[in-house]
Amino acid sequence: MVILEACGLHYAYPGGAPALAGLDLAVRRGRRLAILGPNGAGKTTLLLHLNGTLEPKSGQVRIDGAAMAHGRAQRASWRRRVGLVLQDPDDQLFAGTVAEDVSFGPLNLGLDESVVAARVAEALESLRIADLADRPPHMLSFGQKKRAAIAGAVAMRPDILLLDEPSAGLDPFGTVHLLAALDRLCQGGTTLVFTTHDVDLAWSWADDVALFATGQVVRQGEAETVLADHQALAAAHLKPPFLLELGLKARALGLLAADAPLPRKRADGLALLEGLAR
């Protein structure tokens, strides 16, 4: 079931080369989609189209099959359904404290103050930053700012959450925590779309993958098929994820049954090795 769809998007920044050149993308409901591509491929530009910030020169974005318009009122309802977390958290945080900042979105939804307070507490808790509630954003570390910015979008409970490089700049522990928080959201029914150039992260975490190169999606589908496509990966200037290569090699050598799941996480890879040693 496709929930969000981009069809034939064309876009060029004023005075620039085309950033999107006939882009097609389908986002499936309730799944985690990784948009993989090198620097400058147009990932951020795409996300800005998916929440209606940028208007394509041609092509359209559809939600549940309905084409989205760029009028003021339509954009507002669009953004109720599609949340966006920017690459740089400083672009997103503005209020005096983290809790105040997180309350901004829910208040704009027109919710009661008591409901908003509950949502703020929940969002801060789910990102494990409840202890930072009263801190001014400029007194946080980068990773803490990042989580605060995500909490600000999460508190609006969008159907679809777009995240631009959510793990960039986070330490390994921070990344694990963040992914766990996003997993909880996904289990709650939120569809997640995130951009990254980390193929290993995409393999360990995403259900679907879209490969991006020079303003177009060159391949999309289930992570397992897309990330094993060496040609498509090369076109996007990316390399296959290590654990996927390991699993496929084990299969090819007859060390892993053809129907056994491929290792996705570090622990799976180690378990595979232990199984072989036995």
Next chain:
Amino acid sequence: MIRTDRLAAASRWKDKSLSEKAVTALGLMGLALALPPFPGALAVLVAASLLAWRSGVGPADWLALLAPPAAFIATGTVALAVEIDAAGLHLAADGGRAGLAVALRALAAVAALLLLAATTPTPALIGGLRRLGLAPELAEVALAIYRFIFILQDTAQTMHAVQAARLGTVGWRRRIRSAGLLAASLLPRALDRAHRQEIGLAARGFDGSLRTLSAHRPVSVWGLARAAILLVSIAGLGLAW
């Protein structure tokens, strides 16, 4: 501004209600201006400094806050305390007493205001002004400027560090050149950032008003009473002397 906000964020008085702090600070300022400067203004200066110390402002920070206005006041005072005539440069007829009185008053009043600034984060101050009837548009512009100051400062700091790392600040010629480059690109960069902030706000349904849920700090009657006792004692001291 930057220093006061850093102090305010760490202040022990951060959670005190704004009214209590405002009554204390503005009351002290009123006394500094109304009472005879000695001992009235002196008492206000001492009280403000002690309160600042109790709220968590270290002596070094307090002096650093007071220093710039004190320097201004000192230059102004010289004009009052010194006279130049045919006989040359000499102390004013009153021995500089008027100059000293004005300086003491001004310094005490400034100290009282700094006490408020160093214990209250700017957004809380702006929120208070809004509750007092400041137009919401003005309050929001003030808040946006407040954010922008940190963005500018952060951008400038990063650019400076980057220049220094590439030896752009070795020798005064290069230092001037680097400073010029920084000044030239700081504003476009900061504006670009402001534009991206707008995108960030729009993504969360920004409709022209920056509403947030701010924590309400209840006024404590005891706190207000304490402020009143302090003010009345200083007034009594100043008048009875």
